[in-house]
Amino acid sequence: MVDAQKRALVTGGAGLIGSHIVDALVRDGWRVRILDNLEPQTHKQGKPAWIHPQAEFLHGNVQDYDTMLSALHGVDVVFHQAAYGGYMPEMAKYVLVNSFSTAQMLEIIRDHKLPIRKVIVASSQAVYSEGAAECEVHGRVAPLLRPAEQLRSGHFEVPCPQCGRPTRSIPTPEETPGGGETVYALTKVDQERLVLLWGKQTGIPTVALRYSCTYGPRQSLFNPYTGVIAIFCTRLLNGRPPVMYEDGGQTRDLCFVEDIARANLLVAASDKLDGMPVNVGSGRATSVRDLASIIARQLGVSIDPIARGEFRPGEIRSLISDISRIQTIGYQPQIALEEGIDRYIAWIKTQGTVEDYFAGAEAGLRQKGIVQSVTKSAALA
Ligand SMILES: NC(=O)c1ccc[n+]([C@@H]2O[C@H](COP(=O)([O-])OP(=O)(O)OC[C@H]3O[C@@H](n4cnc5c(N)ncnc54)[C@H](O)[C@@H]3O)[C@@H](O)[C@H]2O)c1
Numbered sequence: 564m565v566d567a568q569k570r571a572l573v574t575g576g577a578g579l580i581g582s583h584i585v586d587a588l589v590r591d592g593w594r595v596r597i598l599d600n601l602e603p604q605t606h607k608q609g610k611p612a613w614i615h616p617q618a619e620f621l622h623g624n625v626q627d628y629d630t631m632l633s634a635l636h637g638v639d640v641v642f643h644q645a646a647y648g649g650y651m652p653e654m655a656k657y658v659l660v661n662s663f664s665t666a667q668m669l670e671i672i673r674d675h676k677l678p679i680r681k682v683i684v685a686s687s688q689a690v691y692s693e694g695a696a697e698c699e700v701h702g703r704v705a706p707l708l709r710p711a712e713q714l715r716s717g718h719f720e721v722p723c724p725q726c727g728r729p730t731r732s733i734p735t736p737e738e739t740p741g742g743g744e745t746v747y748a749l750t751k752v753d754q755e756r757l758v759l760l761w762g763k764q765t766g767i768p769t770v771a772l773r774y775s776c777t778y779g780p781r782q783s784l785f786n787p788y789t790g791v792i793a794i795f796c797t798r799l800l801n802g803r804p805p806v807m808y809e810d811g812g813q814t815r816d817l818c819f820v821e822d823i824a825r826a827n828l829l830v831a832a833s834d835k836l837d838g839m840p841v842n843v844g845s846g847r848a849t850s851v852r853d854l855a856s857i858i859a860r861q862l863g864v865s866i867d868p869i870a871r872g873e874f875r876p877g878e879i880r881s882l883i884s885d886i887s888r889i890q891t892i893g894y895q896p897q898i899a900l901e902e903g904i905d906r907y908i909a910w911i912k913t914q915g916t917v918e919d920y921f922a923g924a925e926a927g928l929r930q931k932g933i934v935q936s937v938t939k940s941a942a943l944a
């Protein structure tokens with residue numbers, strides 16, 4: 564029954580997560596519109612072939628008022644995925660694409676009295692400072708960000724905020740105090756707070772999904788600033804070692820993109836989590852070092868990762884998402900890491916020549932202080 568067909572706007576619907584949300588929505592019978600400007604950093608070869616033929620594609624920028632107004636026309640639910648992400652050196656662009664554009668979108672919906680029934684915004688685990696941890700003396704604690712001076716001296720563990728002993732990472736629930744410790748993370752905090760606050764003021768249901776590290780087919784092979792699995796794959800396929808920051812002992816909660824897309828559809832169909840920030844992830848931790856060996860093994864190459872005494876100020880040491888909140892509406896991660904990486908590698912093999920863009924981006928990251936070095940004396944110690 565066409566009249567009952569639900570209508571979605573997926574901003575960033577050409578990207579990794581957005582495109583999988585689009586596919587899942589079309590499969591579920593939604594009418595879908597995509598708004599995406601095909602950011603060149605991500606889409607070096609232009610419009611990707613995977614954009615669903617049944618979705619309407621608007622090529623435009625979320626920053627543009629009139630474009631956003633027409634994109635929102637006739638929509639029931641907004642899945643707001645478009646964003647500038649990762650460890651890019653720009654500052655103002657993050658604020659414009661992420662914070663400003665979200666605020667403007669909300670203003671448009673309110674001021675034009677658009678009959679939107681729900682806004683779901685893509686937030687990130689990056690909103691936590693160091694996540695939740697356990698101290699052997701003080702139990703559960705919420706450590707503060709490790710200061711750059713500590714990292715510079717080659718000490719990477721996360722100290723207990725009360726006694727300074729090293730802590731152990733434990734699953735991080737949504738109540739854990741956060742902050743936004745990089746420019747990207749700050750704008751993710753902005754986006755989720757703007758959306759949740761606006762939801763309370765207008766009465767329109769909203770949810771902020773805090774995604775963990777997402778990967779899978781369609782993750783850009785051109786962007787050297789974001790996506791650890793993509794970057795490690797492109798390095799290894801070019802016969803070069805993956806570069807680990809710190810000592811490679813950081814852990815990440817890595818989640819397959821189809822699980823993240825499914826979480827979006829579950830949240831759209833339920834009102835139980837309205838008004839809340841909600842973690843979505845795998846609930847499992849993998850160290851960056853282990854990840855590098857899993858990928859190398861699955862690619863069939865024997866190249867070890869390297870750590871060169873470098874770190875990125877603001878990087879979270881260890882994060883495991885506590886996914887019990889989203890499990891209350893039936894979410895369960897379904898794709899294990901090895902299987903997900905296999906599926907990503909199978910996709911990469913369909914993508915032609917793969918280049919290592921990371922090598923070219925490194926100097927700029929160092930020059931701008933996004934990547935810094937452990938001091939010589941500490942490195943020798
Ligand atoms: N991938 C992850 O690990 C991860 C983790 C946490 C949160 N997120 C968030 O999830 C969302 C989707 O991320 P992704 O991994 O799919 O990234 P992606 O880069 O693959 O997709 C983002 C899409 O947004 C589009 N876009 C960027 N700027 C735009 C603009 N100004 N106007 C219109 N479109 C624009 C890009 O062209 C791209 O297609 C983002 O909000 C990101 O911050 C991602």
Ligand SMILES: [Zn+2]
Nearest residue numbers: 698701723726
């Ligand atoms: Zn302690």
